[in-house]
Amino acid sequence: MNSPTPAANITQLTDAEQALLHPKSRSMTQDALLRLSRNRAAVLGGIVVIINILMALLAPTLAPRKFDQVSFTNTNSAPEWVTKVFPGMKPRDAGGYVKVNNDYLLGADKLGRDLFSRILYGSRISISVAIVGPVISILIGFLVGLVAGYKGGWVDNILMRLVDIMYAFPTMLLIILFMAFFRAGVGGDNPGPLVAFLTKLDANMGGLLFIFVGIGLTAWMGAARLVRGQVLVARELEYVNAARMIGAKPGRIILRHILPNVIGPLIITETMAIPSYISYEAFLSFIGLGVNPPTPSWGGMIAEGALLIQNYPNQAIFPALALFLLIFSFNFLGDGLRDALDPTLRGSE
């Protein structure tokens, strides 16, 4: 691994940039942000992610209806433009089967709920899964990997064997088992205080808590391995040794020397894993163990809509499009972040 060479390509920069930059005093974060801001794909991705987060936060104000507001006369209806986009969706007036109702921007689902509003609200679940999933797995993985790599010896051995064994479980089966296990407490008469508390919290979160726990418990191993590997590499680096010798505290070594090295690979693997976190949630909805109805989630909407893809494609395609955009953006943002945080590229173009 190369040591940072901040001044290496300084001559390639324009004068204006030269003037702006003070390489010596620039912090790692500033440096990263600057490089991130120059990556157009990443910036676009970031904007979409931010829009998504805003959408999730402002859903109650933005949504024309509440996500669970049903209308039994408007079930499966669609606005005119949708019936034109999907040629199979022939309106009733034209001898087809689709109820046309222009009050709904994207159409209504089988309970007559507004698809657009549900997509807005649904972003809450998908965004939180996309963020909390990686955060949990990074937290657990970072801790395990750090301890294993730093302590070494038998601690390392045991932790890494644990990681190997966790890998040997089929994830889906394990998540379903966990979900069945956790959810069994619902409505039970005499659960223990902890179970009762967790069950209540889960119910208040629309069933999301246990999905997080399920994902967290099955997805931290990659991060642990990665962090451990980087710690081992970093431990041997001269500047880390030097830092240790001059009496730097472990906390500082981790923060200054190890974190920068692992954060890039961590981000890229985790952004790559985001689709799989979201697909876990979609899969759980697919088999009816996802978030509690009527809370919408994109995965759940897609799973439900996929059954109707022949007659009401709008019910699956629009949430799928939203999901697609989000994952797309997360990926480009992730790539950009990785490049920006890569210490070997630090200060370079």
Place this chain on the structure above:
Amino acid sequence: MGKFILRRVMWMFLVLFVVSLVTFLLMHAVPGGPFTAEKRLPAATLKQLEAKYNLDAPLHIQYLTYVRDIMVPTITSGKKSSALDHKYLINIPLNDAQNRVIRWMDFGPSFRNINRTVSDIFRDNLPVSMRLGAAALVVTLTIGLPLGVISGLKRNTPIDYAAMAVAVMGVSVPVIIMGPVLQYALGVQAKILPVSGWGDFKHLILPAFALGIADSALVARLTRASLLEVLSKDYIRTARAKGLAERVVVLRHALRNSLIPIITVIGPMIAYILTGTFVVETIFGIPGMGRFFVTSVSGRDYPVIMGTVLLFAIFLVLANTLVDIVYIWLDPRITYE
């Protein structure tokens, strides 16, 4: 080398032991049993069934019996027995006067598919998943690797962005959308490929594509990242400085070394993809193993849960061992002595 194999085998047994024990305890901790159903069985019938399948024994006895039935081989003699053939995974006839047969690995009966055994499921349904998985893996690699290499070499150009967009598209369209759309377009409308079913090569195409495309995105992005990293290494600069043709530099030096992280990911991927996928198999009506990973849990089909988990663990350990060996080939500096 012998030591390495021995260590691996011992390690595999440890993994299988831990995995099976944890699964065993977890599945018994989840409420409901294999005979819990919409139409509840009368208490007397339930009791008889539990006795028949040894479910009334204490848990540790059940576990030990389970392990014994798998591990300990037996020799049977006498008339040919279809029942025993189905019960054991491995039946080796000795073709002698007493008609003796060495039988090994009894994974137990399926509670859900009442007349089948877990060995039957392995025999009939696993090869289907393995064939589908192998085809999907081919799709993954033929799309993923070139895409990753191209975008890695043309970094930050429109080609790079386009290639990555294609890759990400593959991963962000869920299979539950991709599958039906493919079926509808190519099966119902164009009628060039069968909608569902299993048997011929043409049955394989749509599901292999639907299954392989998502992973190909992962492979493409990894290849790109890893190739970029390698290309910045000193020895590549040296190779370039020596005046070697760019094609040689990339193919001979860079690509080979950038394969290591990809191989690491492909190991577990192989295990997952060869043991079957629930959604794809359901959508395309494929009689593979994948569904058992889901239906066994929801039906509390204890022996099938255990069987599928063990199967997956074995595949994973084998795949990882394979990966370790490929490492040696890719990077001669690595040894396992």
Place this chain on the structure above:
Amino acid sequence: MYKVLRVLSTLIVIVVLAVACTPQAAPTTAPADTSPTTAPAQPAAPTTAAPAAESPTEAPAEAPAAAKVISGQMGANDPRSIDPQRAVDTRDWGLVNQFFPSMAIQSLKTGELEPAMAKDWKVSDDGLTFTFHMLEQVPWVRYNADTGAVEEVKDDSGATRYVTAKDFVFGFMRALNPETGSPAAYMLAPYIKGATEYNAGTGKAEDVAIRAVDDYTFEVIAPEKVGFTLAIYSIINAKATPEWDITANADAWTEPENINSYGPYAMKGWEHEATMTLVKNPFWPGNTGIPQAKIDEVNLKFIDEVVGLRDFEAGTLDWTLVPGDQIARIESDPNLSPLLKVVPGVCIQAWNFNTTKPPFDNVHIRRAFNYAVDRQSLVDNVLVGGQTAAVFYTPPGVPGAPSGTDAAKQVQLFNADKAKEELALGLADLGLTSVDQLPKVTVEFGNAAELNAVAQTLQAMWLETLGVQVDLAQIDNTVYWSKQEEDGGQIHRGGWCPDYNDPNNYLRDVYRSDSIYNYGKWNNPEFDKAIDEARVETDPAKRLALYTQAETLLSVTDSATMVLYYTGRPQVTKPTLQRSYSPAGTEYFWEWDLTE
């Protein structure tokens, strides 16, 4: 390095071999039979005999012109069992009927019992002794994969095995034997003298009143006179089963290489989780209830109806069930709409109150919730899958059920005003001033898409009419049922698909105060008295009156359950296929025919 590779590859080869090492699936495993007899001269030549035509989707095109071959969708999963005494699902029962006919079978046209394996039967004057005279010389058969033909099964001496009364005695006793664990034993046992004790493990096999009078005369004695005993003697596990086959092959006896059967179809192949192929049994002589099959080969695909419809539209299936929400599209499609038929089903979807849990221990609150549900809207707007709004628990198709009578037509379950009235009464009873003070209500149901839609609809309707916000809890199916067994949820999904076609099965077997399916713990002695009397009542008019009383108590007066809708079975069939429709989905393939 190379050593490692070699050792490892050997290891992998061993594992793969182990996986691929199939049991000796050769015809030799059949019990000691020799010289296969080919079919005697029969109206139709024995089947396609084309082992090459493996792929069901291609079979229609490639089969010889004379053979009639059809393929269709038959449920999403592999049959759990086609062993008559151990089969669990209704769909599987339909398959069992192809191989193992009962003494009698219910006609799809008239609903009456018609002779199948019996020539005729006699009931003694006291209504207790049933004597069946069987068809003679119906051979046990098996499909021989080598010759590609169905052949008779021979015993050790080389003589043909015929289906005898002894085989029926064996089958009945196997169903009742507690060690078999037959899930349908609870239905059979109470209607045979001595059987309940034997099945519970307290009585002796000799005391069960079943016997073979001679080779072709079978006799059963009932403990009491009940109107539908004959129907019980024709239920799923009341079949002849091959003792020698089961002894030799144990659980594997229903595999295609082992199975011996005698019905209109024999099993040609069974690729688990994918397809099953039935082939016409030319030795089945035919009877009023089950004539000889007209179609030579029936390919059944185990895929869900969403995929089934896609296959049908691609032209590769001859019939399939249709997902309910596709009906609107099919009806508007000029090509598909003539092929669609919505068959009224036999299942009732009803959601129960736990009458011991507040607030549903109060009858007014139960009625309020019950009256607030607009069934017609649920069926017409949300489910749109051929369901019918329900009034009484027993569907109208069941003989002797009060649904569909004038009394039923007067019952109006949805009434928003009444719902509010009852809510006010209920709140007053409980000393509450507003609905917010009601205990929190959680609705529990298993993980199926349809239940999800129903639950959300109910939730919305209660909020709209009563102003009560309930919580929904969708739980893993098995966890759900085990929870209900322990203690039914405040509101939980109930409903019933019948084991036999009589109101007794819907009402007494489910809601009697001591029934194991009464998860709502409803207890009304008046109801118990009515259904007990109705069970043994032989005068149809009186019986109808008793059931009307019971149904009214259950779903109106006491509101122990909210009956919602009767299921429907929407399906499409190619115009060339002439077929009958079974409300339960146990199709009678022997009645089907293919026309050009």
